[in-house]
Amino acid sequence: MAQAPHHVYFVHGIGQHSKNWIDDKEPSGPGRSLREELEGAWKLYQDNDRFGAFADQLDLVPLSYDHVFDALYAQWEAEVATLRTHLAAFPDAAAELDPLVRIAEAPANGTADAAFFYTHVLDLLWYWGNSLIQGKIVADVAEQLLTAISEHYGKPGHTFSIVAHSMGTSVVHKVLQALWTQPEYDGRLEAGRSLSAVLKFRLLMQISNTSFVLSADATGHYRTLVKPSSIANRGVCATMANVSNQFDLISETVPFDPPRDEWLDAHSQIDDCYLDILTRRLTAPNVHAITHYFQNPLVHQPFFERVLQRRIPVALKRRALDDFQGSSPAAGFKLLKQQLDSLASRDTSSLPRYVTAAREFIALVRSFDGAAA
Amino acid sequence: MSPVRSLTLVLALGLLPGLPAAADCVAGLTAPDPQSFWDVLESADLDACRRRSVQAQLGSLGPGSGDAPDSDRLIIVWQALVDQWDGAAPAAPAPLSELYAALGQRAAAAVQFLRQRGSAGQDFALPSVWAIDFNGNLGAVAGADEQLLAPAIPVRRLLTGACAAEGDACPQAFADGDAVLEHILLANGIGARLGQPTVSGLLDKVAEVNADWDRFLFDSKAMYPWSLWLTDVVNRRRNDYAHRHGLLEPPDTQYFLLHPAPGFGFVHAADDGDQLAPTVYVELLGFNRWRARYLTGVSAIVEYADRAGVEDVSYGALFTFANRYSVGVTAGGGEVGVTLGLDLANLYRDRLQPQIRRIRAGAR
Numbered sequence: 087m088a089q090a091p092h093h094v095y096f097v098h099g100i101g102q103h104s105k106n107w108i109d110d111k112e113p114s115g116p117g118r119s120l121r122e123e124l125e126g127a128w129k130l131y132q133d134n135d136r137f138g139a140f141a142d143q144l145d146l147v148p149l150s151y152d153h154v155f156d157a158l159y160a161q162w163e164a165e166v167a168t169l170r171t172h173l174a175a176f177p178d179a180a181a182e183l184d185p186l187v188r189i190a191e192a193p194a195n196g197t198a199d200a201a202f203f204y205t206h207v208l209d210l211l212w213y214w215g216n217s218l219i220q221g222k223i224v225a226d227v228a229e230q231l232l233t234a235i236s237e238h239y240g241k242p243g244h245t246f247s248i249v250a251h252s253m254g255t256s257v258v259h260k261v262l263q264a265l266w267t268q269p270e271y272d273g274r275l276e277a278g279r280s281l282s283a284v285l286k287f288r289l290l291m292q293i294s295n296t297s298f299v300l301s302a303d304a305t306g307h308y309r310t311l312v313k314p315s316s317i318a319n320r321g322v323c324a325t326m327a328n329v330s331n332q333f334d335l336i337s338e339t340v341p342f343d344p345p346r347d348e349w350l351d352a353h354s355q356i357d358d359c360y361l362d363i364l365t366r367r368l369t370a371p372n373v374h375a376i377t378h379y380f381q382n383p384l385v386h387q388p389f390f391e392r393v394l395q396r397r398i399p400v401a402l403k404r405r406a407l408d409d410f411q412g413s414s415p416a417a418g419f420k421l422l423k424q425q426l427d428s429l430a431s432r433d434t435s436s437l438p439r440y441v442t443a444a445r446e447f448i449a450l451v452r453s454f455d456g457a458a459a
Numbered sequence: 460m461s462p463v464r465s466l467t468l469v470l471a472l473g474l475l476p477g478l479p480a481a482a483d484c485v486a487g488l489t490a491p492d493p494q495s496f497w498d499v500l501e502s503a504d505l506d507a508c509r510r511r512s513v514q515a516q517l518g519s520l521g522p523g524s525g526d527a528p529d530s531d532r533l534i535i536v537w538q539a540l541v542d543q544w545d546g547a548a549p550a551a552p553a554p555l556s557e558l559y560a561a562l563g564q565r566a567a568a569a570v571q572f573l574r575q576r577g578s579a580g581q582d583f584a585l586p587s588v589w590a591i592d593f594n595g596n597l598g599a600v601a602g603a604d605e606q607l608l609a610p611a612i613p614v615r616r617l618l619t620g621a622c623a624a625e626g627d628a629c630p631q632a633f634a635d636g637d638a639v640l641e642h643i644l645l646a647n648g649i650g651a652r653l654g655q656p657t658v659s660g661l662l663d664k665v666a667e668v669n670a671d672w673d674r675f676l677f678d679s680k681a682m683y684p685w686s687l688w689l690t691d692v693v694n695r696r697r698n699d700y701a702h703r704h705g706l707l708e709p710p711d712t713q714y715f716l717l718h719p720a721p722g723f724g725f726v727h728a729a730d731d732g733d734q735l736a737p738t739v740y741v742e743l744l745g746f747n748r749w750r751a752r753y754l755t756g757v758s759a760i761v762e763y764a765d766r767a768g769v770e771d772v773s774y775g776a777l778f779t780f781a782n783r784y785s786v787g788v789t790a791g792g793g794e795v796g797v798t799l800g801l802d803l804a805n806l807y808r809d810r811l812q813p814q815i816r817r818i819r820a821g822a823r
Contacts, residue, residue, distance in 0.1 A: 135503070138503030138504070157676075161677060169720065172737055176739050187719070216687060220707075228669070236658055236662055245590075265661065269705050282587055284587070285587075317599050317601050318600050319588055391593070395501070396501060
């Protein structure tokens with residue numbers, strides 16, 4: 087079988103993920119994996135074998151960074167375990183040191199009633215609040231990305247795209263900004279040459295985009311190099327898609343919303359390089375899940391079109407959208423929508439308030455998940 | 460390059476009298492009408508056919524060099540593309556002649572750059588400039604001053620126009636379009652030969668930085684969460700992410716705050732049997748220079764031990780060697796003691812003590 091030429095690198099968000107997370111079944115909703123979701127959508131547009139076989143065209147590659155947190159928490163747990171053995175002989179000292187010891191061992195152990203905090207929120211707080219952890223994650227994902235690209239760089243017709251979700255959108259933004267500004271490569275290229283001429287992604291799809299809210303520099307965020315361009319040797323990608331759902335508070339409370347006139351060059355404004363996709367359907371309680379997003383034709387249609395660079399006929403697109411809307415009536419999940427609307431009106435003007443609102447949002451979604459199950 | 464070497468290379472590459480003939484992936488296929496022309500031309504099967512053909516042509520160039528692409532070989536292929544397109548332009552019908560002329564100009568800029576390094580057209584020889592976008596264009600090319608060096612080339616529009624000019628079906632435009640797309644793919648491929656060292660070099664640098672982070676976080680002196688916080692705070696100005704270029708690299712110094720650790724201490728003044736005892740010490744404040752080779756860290760410590768005859772609590776200084784082995788000097792109640800961190804104590808037990816025993820046994 088010929089090697090699939092279109093390589094798509096997926097970067098996950100908060101929560102626990104295995105190394106091959108795109109093949110893990112989503113615990114809520116239809117219970118499909120991301121790969122299954124995409125393969126199912128692919129079949130909707132296969133009149134006359136339009137795109138060819140999925141496996142012949144798309145190479146889906148999961149990238150992950152959970153192992154950074156796992157290693158850190160395991161290190162603390164191991165240090166504490168050794169310390170506890172010694173502390174057994176010093177009850178007075180043990181009592182004094184107990185608060186510190188509990189803090190150090192908590193992330194690895196968690197507690198049943200605070201499990202969500204340790205599996206989701208803590209990782210986010212470490213990433214956002216500590217530049218050392220952030221630096222390690224960015225370097226690690228950058229190495230995974232470049233290592234994967236290097237296996238196929240230079241093969242004729244092979245292309246590279248990135249899909250990031252939730253906290254992963256912030257990671258990817260920082261990875262790309264770092265790679266495009268890395269001083270070292272000036273030694274390899276003629277002075278002043280942009281990395282864009284050497285390596286440019288076909289599509290950067292940011293789903294539930296938190297890159298702006300997790301940026302330490304709100305005023306400078308839209309002045310980074312991470313933007314699309316139709317000029318061949320500019321921009322990090324030919325197309326950038328910003329995808330959100332109106333009920334997804336993770337991305338909608340502090341949305342990624344660049345000032346188009348200043349952010350895009352004149353050519354790119356005309357050439358449809360930036361897609362701002364806002365979906366409105368709720369087809370499963372976990373509206374934030376990446377699989378929920380890709381169920382919607384408004385998301386998977388531009389994904390296929392821009393990665394493969396082949397247009398889907400309008401009639402096929404319309405049919406898929408009609409079928410999707412018919413199977414997910416607007417009245418569905420009415421109560422959940424009401425409560426999500428209520429949450430959306432909360433003040434999220436600071437990161438702590440944003441994190442609080444995000445926690446309540448996810449708790450609400452999970453409560454409906456349990457009810458649906 | 461000498462004329463003999465040039466000719467030898469050209470013969471070896473099979474590039475005389477010009478580029479290898481395109482694979483003619485459309486042979487035997489029914490020519491499309493103008494409405495379906497581009498969809499058919501860009502279909503999965505034809506795309507795969509062209510990729511195989513170009514892969515074979517790139518293979519005939521020999522393996523790419525990781526560090527120093529052979530510009531001589533690349534110039535020959537670029538020049539062949541220039542000759543192909545410039546040669547075809549005058550005789551081609553109107554939309555195609557415009558396309559060939561634009562492609563020839565773009566390829567000529569690549570040749571000029573490779574022959575005269577430092578010219579303004581450096582990016583013309585790189586792959587992104589030879590990638591057709593979603594709108595069917597080769598994108599415009601910008602210079603260092605952000606002025607455009609070359610306009611976009613509307614490949615799809617011009618090829619589709621050639622098909623429409625031919626009639627309800629366009630076998631000639633179909634074949635010409637297939638050849639053009641294959642040669643653009645070839646240009647993209649040889650552009651990637653030039654770009655390969657950049658990707659490899661960047662990967663080497665990224666891997667080096669990531670390895671440093673692993674050493675800093677996991678292979679040097681372990682930091683508890685609050686020490687990680689303190690180290691970040693101390694380096695906050697340096698780590699100001701928004702204003703940096705490139706990957707953040709780990710700071711040279713780790714800082715420690717209230718860092719508890721197990722050890723063994725010796726106080727000569729303690730009662731017999733209690734002189735050597737397990738201890739727990741807390742580094743109140745300290746630092747560790749994790750890249751240093753020998754003495755890496757110094758901390759102020761308070762130590763707890765349960766010994767008869769001396770104070771349980773003593774204060775002192777701890778010295779860390781090679782990120783791991785710590786020895787301290789403490790004083791409490793007027794008595795001086797020596798503390799070994801657990802790693803150093805274990806090193807003594809596992810490595811040094813057996814050697815000492817062997818030496819003593821040998822001496823006897």
